[in-house]
Amino acid sequence: MEALIDSMQRALHDLGEREPKSLMELQVKLSEEVGELAAAVLHSQGLKKLNVPNAKDHVLEEACDVMIMSLSILSRFDFDLEDVEAMMQKKMGKWERQIEESERQ
Numbered sequence: 001m002e003a004l005i006d007s008m009q010r011a012l013h014d015l016g017e018r019e020p021k022s023l024m025e026l027q028v029k030l031s032e033e034v035g036e037l038a039a040a041v042l043h044s045q046g047l048k049k050l051n052v053p054n055a056k057d058h059v060l061e062e063a064c065d066v067m068i069m070s071l072s073i074l075s076r077f078d079f080d081l082e083d084v085e086a087m088m089q090k091k092m093g094k095w096e097r098q099i100e101e102s103e104r105q
């Protein structure tokens with residue numbers, strides 16, 4: 001878990017700040033990565049053909065690309081890891097309440 005936190009920190013600060021792409025280029029790249037994740041998920045379910053050795057690993061790879069690009073965008077707004085953690089806690093709580101609500105129905 002410390003390695004994940006270190007990677008997130010590096011994406012938010014060192015690497016994110018050194019990334020030469022503009023904010024608009026990062027946004028387009030994020031959209032590209034979201035599309036690649038969608039393709040990987042479709043492939044994992046047999047709904048799309050891709051030439052990759054392991055469908056499950058490909059989903060992981062593309063999901064990580066989405067997270068990295070999201071962090072690189074956040075770096076342009078000077079958010080730090082504490083900001084990400086606080087928002088993640090808020091959003092995870094909301095997600096959990098929605099699941100609990102759907103389970104009661």
Ligand SMILES: [Mg+2]
Pocket residue numbers: 033036061062065
């Ligand atoms: Mg990718």
